[in-house]
Amino acid sequence: MSTPADTQSKPETLTIRMGSEERNLIERAARLSGKSRDDFILDVLRRASEDxxxxxxxxxxxxxxxxxxxxxxxxxxxxxxxxxxTMQTKAPWDKK
Structure with a gap:
């Protein structure tokens, strides 16, 4: 039986098909977050899976x-x- 350490030490490939619009969106988001596309996608997929x-x-x-x-x-x-x-303090967006 494999342990979590075993699965993390041997990366596997996941192939996904997407349109150019989706790919461009992911590329932009990855760049803005300072991550590679693969790291960005893996982080998002991990979070969605945990949720x-x-x-x-x-x-x-x-x-x-x-x-x-x-x-x-x-x-x-x-x-x-x-x-x-708290009840008497104005919300930051109401302060003007």
Whole structure:
């Protein structure tokens, strides 16, 4: 059975077909991020793959823990100095 270290030490090739419009877009984005096209594509694919897997994670909780979780979500936070300051501070895009 291979370990993650084994798979990382032996790069494999992935072939993908795309139109010139998509290729130009990827080339521009890679240049702007200071990466090679291959590194850029690999980073984007890795992030998208991780997101897809994380979307499938199930969190299991007892009925009591779930009820507590819902109660906390539905109850407003207690007023405190930090919350009051945040609520009274103008958003950066509203400052003019």
């Amino acid at each position: 897809a897997l994380l979307d499938q994670i199930n969190i299991v909780a007892s009925p009591e823990a779930y009820a507590e979780f819902l109660a906390r979500l539905e109850s407003p936070p207690a007023p405190n100095a930090r919350l009051l300051k």
